Amino acid sequence: MPKKPNPKPARLADLPAGKRMPGRPRRATNASPESTRDSLLDAAIDLFARYGYDPVTTGAVAKAAGLTQSMVHYHFGSKSKLWEAAIDRLMRRRGQMFRATARDLIGLDPVEKLKLLTRRLIEANASNPDYVRIAIHEGMTRSPRLKWLARNYITSGFQVFDETVREAIEAGAIRDMPVHDVTNAVTSAASLTLSLGSLIEELYGIDMAEPDRVSSFSDSVIRILFDGLLARPETPKRPPEGKPRPAGRPRASRADLAG
Secondary structure (H helix, E strand, O other): OOOOOOOOOOOHHHOOOOOOOOOOOOOOOOOOHHHHHHHHHHHHHHHHHHHOOOOOOHHHHHHHHOOOHHHHHHHHOOHHHHHHHHHHHHHHHHHHHHHHHHHHOOOOOHHHHHHHHHHHHHHHHHHOOHHHHHHHHHHOOOOHHHHHHHHHHHHHHHHHHHHHHHHHHHOOOOOOOOHHHHHHHHHHHOOHHHHOHHHHHHHHOOOOOOHHHHHHHHHHHHHHHHHOOOOOOOOOOOOOOOOOOOOOOOOOOHHHHHO
16 A cells, blocks of 8 residues: 655644634633733743744744734734844843843953853853844844844943953953954853753753853853963972072083083
8 A cells, every 4th residue: 555645744834823803812711911921922932042033923922822823913913023022021031130240340350340241141141042042043144133133132232242352452451352353252152052052962961051060161161261271381480599499400501501
């Protein structure tokens, strides 16, 4: 008998979208408008981080949230507005971490500021890597969403790093290099590994989200960025005046040098 063709894998667009009802859409019993909206946003953040913008449908978001598609249109009006609201919610969560960072930066020299900013960025990305994953999806194309994301969030964050790098260069504390190169190197090191947690776990069998791993990774990134990767042998200490030189090859005399 001829084999039946294997069914095609389901796509996000193929997920049932739910039927739009006339009038005010139905929501779960006892669910407040705020909780319904938040459920949709959390589902949208997860799906946009996993698949990017284009494959995700409002029906898929509604299904993931256990709601009807009409609820998405009721609360957000369109898919693009849903995406913007999801980013706003995601960035408010990250902003709570960086408000404390702004206070901790007071009184630090430029290098210590840069180290603290790097550490806090790593911690934020470990806590929730969805922002970086969404930024990677959008960063591959020049979409209106990328412009919106840069204008509303990314530019201001990079400016903090740019200003700190510039201060460190002007103070002579770090090498004089293009500021954008330094900022990109630092922020990439602090971001990409945490967004590839599944790959790191597959390769090394470690969970990068564990607090001890985050702390160890932060230490390693900061050490590599600020101290370099090459091992440097310790400089031998000069013996105090009046003390004999360590045993070994004797110092050459003037007569030896002349001969």
